[in-house]
Amino acid sequence: MLSAAPYLYASLLVAGYTVFTLWCYRASLQRRWLRNQHGTVPLVVAYASESGAAETLAQQLSQQLVAQGLSCQCLTLNQLTDKTLSTTQKLLVLASTYGQGEAPDNGRHFIARLTHSAVTLNHLAYAVLALGDRDYPQFCQFGLNLDAALTERGATALFAPVLVDKLASDSLHTWYQALQQAQILAAEPAALKPKAYLGAEFTLARRQWLNVGSQGAPLYDIAFSLPPDVTWQAGDIACLHLDHKMREYSIASVPAEGELRLLVREQRHPDGRLGLGSGWLCVRSPVGATSLLSIRRNVKFHAPATNRKMILIGNGSGLAGLRAHIKQRALQGHYDNWLIYGERSPEHDLPWDDELQTWLKTGVLAELDRAFSRAALPLPVLAGRVQQGYVQDVLRSHSEQLLLWLEEGAAVYICGSLQGMAGDVEALFTELLGERGLSALEAQGRYCRDVY
Numbered sequence: 008m009l010s011a012a013p014y015l016y017a018s019l020l021v022a023g024y025t026v027f028t029l030w031c032y033r034a035s036l037q038r039r040w041l042r043n044q045h046g047t048v049p050l051v052v053a054y055a056s057e058s059g060a061a062e063t064l065a066q067q068l069s070q071q072l073v074a075q076g077l078s079c080q081c082l083t084l085n086q087l088t089d090k091t092l093s094t095t096q097k098l099l100v101l102a103s104t105y106g107q108g109e110a111p112d113n114g115r116h117f118i119a120r121l122t123h124s125a126v127t128l129n130h131l132a133y134a135v136l137a138l139g140d141r142d143y144p145q146f147c148q149f150g151l152n153l154d155a156a157l158t159e160r161g162a163t164a165l166f167a168p169v170l171v172d173k174l175a176s177d178s179l180h181t182w183y184q185a186l187q188q189a190q191i192l193a194a195e196p197a198a199l200k201p202k203a204y205l206g207a208e209f210t211l212a213r214r215q216w217l218n219v220g221s222q223g224a225p226l227y228d229i230a231f232s233l234p235p236d237v238t239w240q241a242g243d244i245a246c247l248h249l250d251h252k253m254r255e256y257s258i259a260s261v262p263a264e265g266e267l268r269l270l271v272r273e274q275r276h277p278d279g280r281l282g283l284g285s286g287w288l289c290v291r292s293p294v295g296a297t298s299l300l301s302i303r304r305n306v307k308f309h310a311p312a313t314n315r316k317m318i319l320i321g322n323g324s325g326l327a328g329l330r331a332h333i334k335q336r337a338l339q340g341h342y343d344n345w346l347i348y349g350e351r352s353p354e355h356d357l358p359w360d361d362e363l364q365t366w367l368k369t370g371v372l373a374e375l376d377r378a379f380s381r382a383a384l385p386l387p388v389l390a391g392r393v394q395q396g397y398v399q400d401v402l403r404s405h406s407e408q409l410l411l412w413l414e415e416g417a418a419v420y421i422c423g424s425l426q427g428m429a430g431d432v433e434a435l436f437t438e439l440l441g442e443r444g445l446s447a448l449e450a451q452g453r454y455c456r457d458v459y
């Protein structure tokens with residue numbers, strides 16, 4: 008007669024294994040069950056960050072909340088949709104301020120969208136951590152605007168916005184304490200502060216005037232030799248420290264080139280005095296002079312996934328940030344790059360023309376378009392395509408090709424002036440893709456700007 012014992016043992020083993028597996032995954036199963044039960048994500052941590060401080064703090068916080076067993080999503084403010092808002096019970100916002108009290112790029116659509124939407128937020132409790140710097144007149148203004156916009160929509164503040172001057176630890180401590188008192192956070196995260204890179208002395212190795220004869224202010228290619236252990240990525244920013252003030256420039260080179268290069272326009276005050284940073288870089292400092300430089304990580308302008316096509320759009324000194332990307336892609340062997348660059352005159356304003364020609368010849372650039380706002384007709388013959396006008400005119404002339412590249416997954420990188428260029432380029436993209444299409448592109452990290 009067959010014994011039932013082996014079957015019994017096998018069943019017990021399977022049952023034991025199932026119970027053990029369920030026990031191991033209990034936290035995530037509980038979260039999933041909660042979500043299915045209520046159709047909600049109980050907690051959302053949203054951030055708007057330019058140089059990564061608010062982002063780092065948001066990710067730390069979100070990791071800590073997940074470790075506590077809470078169901079928590081971490082998003083940029085631009086990614087925070089009405090749907091997520093209407094199904095969230097608690098929202099923790101960490102946002103820095105830029106410009107004249109404005110939002111970082113990855114949060115700049117949120118308030119406008121909220122204002123125009125029909126969503127009501129009576130169910131939502133929120134808290135705001137506003138990062139800023141008291142040296143700017145509009146201290147933490149974007150965080151304060153967020154607070155006002157959320158209250159306006161019926162959301163309830165868990166506590167007053169916590170304002171943080173230059174990442175001061177005591178204010179961050181206040182934020183964590185308030186979250187503990189609101190029974191959201193169990194304990195303060197270990198690392199309070201994102202690390203700041205303190206910089207090093209860089210030596211000016213070379214300076215070349217690139218637009219002799221131009222109607223525009225002089226534009227210089229400036230190269231620094233590298234102190235040991237300095238590194239960065241394409242998209243990062245060099246901060247020049249002078250007289251207790253800081254001036255920022257997009258880095259034009261990659262570390263593999265062995266020097267840090269900038270493309271700097273000489274700036275003058277209305278009375279003719281030289282600007283602080285550009286004056287030092289373009290005129291005052293002799294080759295061999297040293298200055299304190301630090302590097303600011305500019306995550307939102309870092310390279311896209313390498314297999315993506317890249318459309319690089321810029322004007323004037325904005326070629327710096329675009330050049331670093333093209334150089335990095337060339338070294339990686341990724342040649343699907345389309346550069347669209349705008350300047351004034353095809354006679355005098357051709358920075359780094361030899362290199363652009365070589366890149367076009369060798370295929371590093373699949374397309375090169377240049378637009379000149381003050382070109383006389385007929386246009387001279389240059390490498391690539393040339394037209395009269397501005398970069399947005401190039402985008403319009405080649406809109407079919409542009410849409411095709413976007414369909415193929417291309418990412419758009421824009422570097423240069425905020426006034427004029429960036430706004431007009433955005434208007435053109437909005438016309439081609441609609442506001443939703445552009446927001447979607449941005450939320451996918453495929454519309455990135457380093458504009459000033």
Ligand SMILES: Cc1cc2nc3c(=O)[nH]c(=O)nc-3n(C[C@H](O)[C@H](O)[C@H](O)COP(=O)(O)O)c2cc1C
Nearest residue numbers: 056057058059060061103104105139140143146147
């Ligand atoms: C170009 C620039 C403009 C800034 N403008 C403001 C401002 O208007 N108001 C303010 O409170 N802080 C301002 N700040 C300070 C930042 O908000 C602050 O450094 C913040 O910690 C940066 O956070 P993030 O790394 O998340 O972008 C500015 C900083 C820079 C570099």
